[in-house]
Amino acid sequence: MIQMEKSATAALLETAEKSVLFTARRPSIVMERGEGMHIWDTDGKRYLDFVGGWAVTSLGHSPAVLQEALSRQASTLVHASPGYYNKPMIEFAELLTSVSGMDKVFFASSGAEANESAIKLARKHGAVNLNGANEIITLKNSFHGRSLAMMSATGKEQWKELFAPKVEGFKHVPINDLDACFAAVTNQTCAIMVELVQGEGGVHAVDEAYLYGLRKMCDMYGMLLIFDEVQTGMGRTGKLFAYEHYGIMPDVITLGKGIGGGFPLSAMLTKSKYDLFEPGDQGGTYTGAPLAMAAGYAVLRELLEQNLAGNAKTQGQYLTDSLRKLSCEIPISNIRGKGLLLAFDVPDGTAAELAAICLQDGLLINALNPSTIRLVPPLIVSQKDIDQMLSILFRAFGQLQAV
Ligand code: PLP
Numbered sequence: 010m011i012q013m014e015k016s017a018t019a020a021l022l023e024t025a026e027k028s029v030l031f032t033a034r035r036p037s038i039v040m041e042r043g044e045g046m047h048i049w050d051t052d053g054k055r056y057l058d059f060v061g062g063w064a065v066t067s068l069g070h071s072p073a074v075l076q077e078a079l080s081r082q083a084s085t086l087v088h089a090s091p092g093y094y095n096k097p098m099i100e101f102a103e104l105l106t107s108v109s110g111m112d113k114v115f116f117a118s119s120g121a122e123a124n125e126s127a128i129k130l131a132r133k134h135g136a137v138n139l140n141g142a143n144e145i146i147t148l149k150n151s152f153h154g155r156s157l158a159m160m161s162a163t164g165k166e167q168w169k170e171l172f173a174p175k176v177e178g179f180k181h182v183p184i185n186d187l188d189a190c191f192a193a194v195t196n197q198t199c200a201i202m203v204e205l206v207q208g209e210g211g212v213h214a215v216d217e218a219y220l221y222g223l224r225k226m227c228d229m230y231g232m233l234l235i236f237d238e239v240q241t242g243m244g245r246t247g248k249l250f251a252y253e254h255y256g257i258m259p260d261v262i263t264l265g266k267g268i269g270g271g272f273p274l275s276a277m278l279t280k281s282k283y284d285l286f287e288p289g290d291q292g293g294t295y296t297g298a299p300l301a302m303a304a305g306y307a308v309l310r311e312l313l314e315q316n317l318a319g320n321a322k323t324q325g326q327y328l329t330d331s332l333r334k335l336s337c338e339i340p341i342s343n344i345r346g347k348g349l350l351l352a353f354d355v356p357d358g359t360a361a362e363l364a365a366i367c368l369q370d371g372l373l374i375n376a377l378n379p380s381t382i383r384l385v386p387p388l389i390v391s392q393k394d395i396d397q398m399l400s401i402l403f404r405a406f407g408q409l410q411a412v
Pocket of ligand 1: 118119120121122124152153154155204208209237238239240241265266
C-alpha cells in the first residue's frame, strides 16, 4: 500500500502530543492566524469567534492599533526592569486611573496575579488598620484564578480538595445572600471579594440590593470591598466597568483579560488611602513592563475612541433578543448576562457536543459546563456576525444526537 504523506497539521498535532504538557482536552486543529472576528487554522479553515480567546481579544484578532503599538514599543524599549519607571507605564497608569475612578494602579500579567495583589493589599490593610484581621470572604461558585491562593479564594466545589493543603483565610458564602455574608464576618475579616457577574461560574450577576448591602457592611467594619473585574471589566458588560451598572464604588478593582487585547496584562487599582505597600511587599519582574504598558494604553484608547462598551451594550441586547426569539424553535433557555458576557442553558449533557458541531461548521462557542454555553465575542462584533452565528447554532441543534 502507498503510504499517504502526513499533512502538516497532523505532524504538528503529533509533535504537540509529544511535547506539550497535557492540561486540557483540545480539538485536533492548530490555530495559525487571526483578523477581526475570525481565526484560521493551519488547514486554512476559518472560524467565526464567539469565544474571543476566553473574553480576551476585546478589539478582535491582531488589531492594527495593537500591532502598531507593540512594534513601535518593541523597537524603542522592550524591558526596563521593575526597579525603574518607564514612560509607557506612567502614561498608561494615568489613563487607567482617570477612567476607573481609582487613584493608584499596580500592574501584573494575569488575572490571578492581580487578585493576589488585591488579597495582599487587603491583608496589609488588616495588619495596619484592623488589628491584624486577615480573612477574606468570597462567593461560592466564584472564580479568581489558578495560583494556589486564588484556588483557595475561588468558590468552586470541585477545587475544595485539589492541591491541598489550601491557603488559609478564605470563607465562601452563597451569592445574593446578605444574611449569610453578615454571619460570616468576624473581627478577623479584612475584605469581601466578588465578581459582579460570575463568568466561569455560569454567568450569574449579583443583585443591586445585595451589592449595596456589601458596600454598607464594608463601610461599617472598615473592610475592603474588592471587585474582581478580570472578566467583566474593559467594556465587556456594556459599560467600561461593570460596577457602573450598580453605581457602587469598590475600594479595589482587579482587571485582566480584555485589558491587553491578547497581550498578557492585568492590573489592581485602589484609592490613595489604601496605598499601603512598603518596598518589598509587592512586585514582580514584569510589573509595568514597557511592551505590556504600550499594549494596554493602545487597547484602552481604542476602546474609548470606538465606544466599544457602547457596541457591547447594543450588540449584547441584539444577541439576547435574537436568542430569546430562537428559543421558540430550539431548546435553549435561561438566556442571561450583561453586554457581551452572555450564557444560555441547553439540555443537560449536550453543551460539549453542540460546541464540537459548531466548530466543524466554522463557529467557536464555549461549553462552560455540560448544560451551559457562554458567548464572549470580541467587542467589535456586528449584527451580521451575530446573525451568522445564530444560523450556525440553529443548524447545530439539527445535528445534535442527544436531543
Ligand atoms: N478572575 C476572573 C473573574 C476570571 O474570570 C479569571 C479567568 O477566567 C481570573 C480571575 C483569572 O485570570 P487569569 O487566568 O488571567 O489568571
